[in-house]
Amino acid sequence: MKRLKFTLILFLTISLNGFSQTPTDFLSKEFHKERRDLLRSKMPANSVTVVFANPLRNRANDVDYVFHQDPNFYYLTGYREPNGVLVLFSDDQTDADGNTYNEILYVQKRDKRAEQWNGKRLGVEGAKNELGFKMAFNASEFIESNIDFKKFDKVFIEKFNDDYRNLSGADVFDLVKSFKQKSGYDPNIFLSQIKKYVYSNVAETPIESSANVISIIDRMADRSSEIKNDELLNKYKSAESDKLKNEIKQKISLALKPKTNIDLSFLSANLATMREVKTAAELKLLTKAVRISAVGQIEVMKAMKPHMSETELQGIHEFVYKKYGAEYEGYPSIVGAGNNGCILHYIENNKTKVANDLVLMDLGAEYRGFTADVTRTIPANGKFTKAQKEIYDLVYEAQEAGIALYTIGEKMSAPNQAARKIINQGLFELGIIKSVDERHNYFPHGTSHHIGLDVHDPGNYNTFEENMVVTMEPGIYIPEGSACDKKYWGIGIRIEDDILVTKKGPVNLSAEAPRTTEEIEKMMAKKSVLDEFVLPNLDK
Incomplete structure (x- = not known):
């Protein structure tokens, strides 16, 4: 019996200290929480930040690239898997049971079959125990959630690249799609840097100097099809009267101030300051x-x-x-x-x-x-x-x-x-x-x-x-x-x-x-x- 007990102890020791060893020197959960708290301190009242994990990307046929997490998402969460969402609130929120919270992490669901092929997932309990989140849910629950993003004065996100595939389950494609629907996101109201530059020149230049602006439009149109095919800019160029030019100028000025609570600059600017x-x-x-x-x-x-x-x-x-x-x-x-x-x-x-x-x-x-x-x-x-x-x-x-x-x-x-x-x-x-x-x-x-x-x-x-x-x-x-x-x-x-x-x-x-x-x-x-x-x- 003693020999059996010794063998069992030896086996468990090898299993825990040998076969199951994984790196332990990643950034701590306390580090990531401190980063979230610092970002939250920079957020204005009644605002929310939403950050998405990277998606899986296809290499060829049924082979994907080795997954690499979005650095900003990792910086704020420590989560190293795809198909996640971080929602960070500036102010305390209250759930149906009266509990207060100011952040939620959504993670991909535990799945025995998927884990047999591709390795263990952290899951909800892992997000709580290992990453230190009090509020964590499966990613599918983000899609089903009733978060009203339209009630916030500001919703801070990074620009979407929309370069991910629609896979099965609650993947990044579905998570982003759900967010866009909940928030009323319209990509057409966000101006590119080149369009913002040209629009600003039109808005800030007196009508009597419109010839100078038109030369800028023409020069930038030679470099960018976006400017060349812009309906408002083309109408401005062809307007036959100062009155008509001024009407179009007012529309361009309004386009520089889109009516949306979604902000694409705050998050990247503040994370740049934090990370440098x-x-x-x-x-x-x-x-x-x-x-x-x-x-x-x-x-x-x-x-x-x-x-x-x-x-x-x-x-x-x-x-x-x-x-x-x-x-x-x-x-x-x-x-x-x-x-x-x-x-x-x-x-x-x-x-x-x-x-x-x-x-x-x-x-x-x-x-x-x-x-x-x-x-x-x-x-x-x-x-x-x-x-x-x-x-x-x-x-x-x-x-x-x-x-x-x-x-x-x-x-x-x-x-x-x-x-x-x-x-x-x-x-x-x-x-x-x-x-x-x-x-x-x-x-x-x-x-x-x-x-x-x-x-x-x-x-x-x-x-x-x-x-x-x-x-x-x-x-x-x-x-x-x-x-x-x-x-x-x-x-x-x-x-x-x-x-x-x-x-x-x-x-x-x-x-x-x-x-x-x-x-x-x-x-x-x-x-x-x-x-x-x-x-x-x-x-x-």
């Missing part, structure tokens, strides 16, 4: 994602050989991510050898041999929802040529100058301006451009963006604040056929690091991965654990 400054809990996870990505760069530096393919190098990076328990890549991995490195978002990664080219590697691990963004450019044979080093050192100098400006209160545009000045001067001195003021396409992008739950995290991009994490990524790209010395053709270089803004100055979270040409060559001379990892030849 990281909490201690966020910094812990984001820093780990960055360091994982830096280690990936190190291991590839040691393992890289000219006979390798871009795909193989991508695989080493992503193997390191998985080895550390990262769930995904934060974005499609970029591994571009030679001229491929001059393609900013090159993701084919299908060159079969990197040979003696430079290899630009822009990759980031996603760890517990947080995404790094680290780029290194290294010579496949372990040694920079003179021309490669000239361009690389110029990019490095520009990056160093930019990083130094990641200080509290500094304009976020300052690093880009500093880097651009250095690069233009350097390109001029190398004879690649004819003057420091020449307009060119060798440095076609900005240097700085927030990272977090998105690789391009939302933000206001005004000034640096403490605990922002922002990339610094200058680059120079000289594709084959450029109007310069051929020795520079096919050189594409980007150096990207993730910088934490602190009271003591900038902290480079990805500094573990070598950046200077000397450090890179030294690291590439080291032995790799993968040197002896040889697979059988399947083509013989």
Whole structure:
């Protein structure tokens, strides 16, 4: 009997501590509640926020893409499944039993058959126990609910993309459809940015200056079919009298102030402000994602050989991510050898041999929802040529100058301006451009963006604040056929690091991965654990 009892205890111990182990270092339910409370504090009285989970998306036939939650929905709830809705009220509500509440989470229903095929669902009880919601229901109950969205002064939502399929059950398609019906949502009353711009010009310009406005309409019509085919704008242009023009102008002015309680700007604007400054809990996870990505760069530096393919190098990076328990890549991995490195978002990664080219590697691990963004450019044979080093050192100098400006209160545009000045001067001195003021396409992008739950995290991009994490990524790209010395053709270089803004100055979270040409060559001379990892030849 004692032996049986010991065996049972051992089995339970293994089951609980071995087979059933899952990550425990996600953001806590307290974090998500604090974020909801902060958002609620920004909401005006008698308002409601509605946020939808991401849908499942189809890859091909009966295979879906691996599900990834909408970052804003995850930020506010911690829920990592599709087919959910968060309803957040500014003021306490009262149910039929007299209970008060100020938030409801709707989740996909537990289903034994579905869970047998696709894994366990959290369900209503899980939403309460693990996510900390007092009011949680199955998603189908949102469709059946009697929430009167029209009674609120403001209903805050994000713009619908309407790019989801209608599946069985209470999926996102049905949830959004139900909301639109309950709220009286009409997409036609929401103006696009370009239409808002043109309408504002019409509304604000005196009739006697209508010729100026018409020239703006014509110019924008050449760029946008939406403006070209707009009925009110065309009537304004063809109106034969000032009186008629003024009548149409009044209609356009009214269109700028739609009669609806639905607001598409409040939620995205406030979440951008909240998400651009990281909490201690966020910094812990984001820093780990960055360091994982830096280690990936190190291991590839040691393992890289000219006979390798871009795909193989991508695989080493992503193997390191998985080895550390990262769930995904934060974005499609970029591994571009030679001229491929001059393609900013090159993701084919299908060159079969990197040979003696430079290899630009822009990759980031996603760890517990947080995404790094680290780029290194290294010579496949372990040694920079003179021309490669000239361009690389110029990019490095520009990056160093930019990083130094990641200080509290500094304009976020300052690093880009500093880097651009250095690069233009350097390109001029190398004879690649004819003057420091020449307009060119060798440095076609900005240097700085927030990272977090998105690789391009939302933000206001005004000034640096403490605990922002922002990339610094200058680059120079000289594709084959450029109007310069051929020795520079096919050189594409980007150096990207993730910088934490602190009271003591900038902290480079990805500094573990070598950046200077000397450090890179030294690291590439080291032995790799993968040197002896040889697979059988399947083509013989």
